[in-house]
Amino acid sequence: MIPSSPFLCVITDEAFCPITLAEEALKGGAAMIQLRHKTASGSQLYSWAVEIRKRCRQYNALCIINDRVDIALACDADGVHLGQDDLPAAAARKLLGNKRIIGISASCAEEALQAEKDGADYIGFGHIYPTISKQKEHAPLGPDNLQKSVESISLPVIAIGGINAENAPLLISRGASAVAVISAVSRAKEPSKAAYELLCAIKTGRQ
Amino acid sequence: MQHNNFKVTPLPRICLISNGEADADQGKVLLAQLNLLPETLPCMVQIREKRLEARELFNLAERARAIKLPAGSLLLCNDRLDIALAAGLDGVHLPENACPADKLRTFAPNLIFGCSIHSLEALHIAERSGADYLLFGPVFDTPSKRRYGASQGLHKLGEICMATSLPVYALGGIIPDNAALCMEEGAYGAAGLSVFQDTARLVETLEQFYSIICQ
Numbered sequence: 001m002i003p004s005s006p007f008l009c010v011i012t013d014e015a016f017c018p019i020t021l022a023e024e025a026l027k028g029g030a031a032m033i034q035l036r037h038k039t040a041s042g043s044q045l046y047s048w049a050v051e052i053r054k055r056c057r058q059y060n061a062l063c064i065i066n067d068r069v070d071i072a073l074a075c076d077a078d079g080v081h082l083g084q085d086d087l088p089a090a091a092a093r094k095l096l097g098n099k100r101i102i103g104i105s106a107s108c109a110e111e112a113l114q115a116e117k118d119g120a121d122y123i124g125f126g127h128i129y130p131t132i133s134k135q136k137e138h139a140p141l142g143p144d145n146l147q148k149s150v151e152s153i154s155l156p157v158i159a160i161g162g163i164n165a166e167n168a169p170l171l172i173s174r175g176a177s178a179v180a181v182i183s184a185v186s187r188a189k190e191p192s193k194a195a196y197e198l199l200c201a202i203k204t205g206r207q
Numbered sequence: 208m209q210h211n212n213f214k215v216t217p218l219p220r221i222c223l224i225s226n227g228e229a230d231a232d233q234g235k236v237l238l239a240q241l242n243l244l245p246e247t248l249p250c251m252v253q254i255r256e257k258r259l260e261a262r263e264l265f266n267l268a269e270r271a272r273a274i275k276l277p278a279g280s281l282l283l284c285n286d287r288l289d290i291a292l293a294a295g296l297d298g299v300h301l302p303e304n305a306c307p308a309d310k311l312r313t314f315a316p317n318l319i320f321g322c323s324i325h326s327l328e329a330l331h332i333a334e335r336s337g338a339d340y341l342l343f344g345p346v347f348d349t350p351s352k353r354r355y356g357a358s359q360g361l362h363k364l365g366e367i368c369m370a371t372s373l374p375v376y377a378l379g380g381i382i383p384d385n386a387a388l389c390m391e392e393g394a395y396g397a398a399g400l401s402v403f404q405d406t407a408r409l410v411e412t413l414e415q416f417y418s419i420i421c422q
Contacts, residue, residue, distance in 0.1 A: 042286055042301070045306065085262045095314070
């Protein structure tokens with residue numbers, strides 16, 4: 001189940017050990033960990049996923065696998081996150097059943113609406129602010145577009161892209177159900193502390 | 208659908224692997240190859256397109272699936288069981304560094320699982336994980352496999368075949384001229400990429416292989 005009050009999602013950073021990062025993020029209060037590694041082998045992904053899922057259960061957090069529906073099934077993850085270049089949501093749903101979560105990346109209200117129609121459980125919307133974590137094709141969307149998307153669909157929207165403890169409260173107040181970060185946690189001196197500070201910021205944004 | 212056919216009819220003796228260039232040619236070569244397969248010569252076809260995003264791979268797999276293949280043919284996807292399942296393929300071929308087959312099999316009891324192996328150790332792991340067939344190589348030197356190290360040779364192929372009761376396909380530089388040597392070592396069949404690339408000669412090449420392997 002996706003938490004009903006605003007939460008923090010931490011996505012793994014390819015430059016760091018995903019297990020350590022997940023552990024730090026969970027200690028800091030992340031309620032969702034997304035294992036994302038585009039270049040790792042299936043065997044490597046599977047072994048990371050098993051370890052991360054184990055730790056997520058200990059912390060009662062959700063373990064989400066990016067792109068690989070097969071790995072998500074094999075490690076009994078809580079769900080998958082799919083980009084617009086990944087397996088279509090409808091195809092993924094057939095494989096995952098109704099109990100597992102499907103998140104879809106969207107960068108405009110149309111994509112968000114389509115994802116909702118396709119049976120997604122949440123939308124990852126971004127990037128909201130400029131970010132160094134991923135190569136981007138479009139300009140940052142900003143809080144206004146985030147709010148538009150939130151208002152156009154009934155699914156939880158997770159804001160992503162360039163989010164930190166300073167700008168997180170605004171995004172929550174604009175209707176985001178969560179914020180997702182990579183570098184704000186992975187590149188922090190103390191990742192667990194950074195996660196905790198983000199979580200506190202998220203809570204101050206609650207209306 | 209051809210699911211489970213392999214349990215009553217034998218696996219094809221020839222395994223055709225896609226060229227890995229579907230990002231550049233939009234899968235044109237693979238689809239042409241599939242359309243050319245002669246009715247009497249069943250093939251195992253492995254879609255191996257590591258440069259494609261999952262969505263593109265899924266679309267290509269669906270297009271491949273829509274082509275009517277010779278009876279007894281099997282269409283597999285390399286590495287990704289999710290794509291194989293979503294596109295309704297017959298199975299998945301797992302590289303040595305893939306997610307373990309036994310962890311995936313639960314979700315696809317009717318699909319064929321193949322495993323690439325490069326050593327006796329990998330052979331035992333593949334056997335334990337419930338592989339339906341094995342792909343061993345590179346037997347001979349081949350440009351497409353050179354980055355994976357030196358060729359392993361016929362003797363090693365023989366060792367592998369002796370050590371298992373699973374069907375072993377020989378891969379790496381296999382051409383009709385040396386296919387008989389592989390069969391003498393106990394190989395079940397031959398697998399290749401480049402040897403099947405020239406679509407103008409594909410039917411002839413397949414016929415040559417079959418006349419050597421199935422005699």
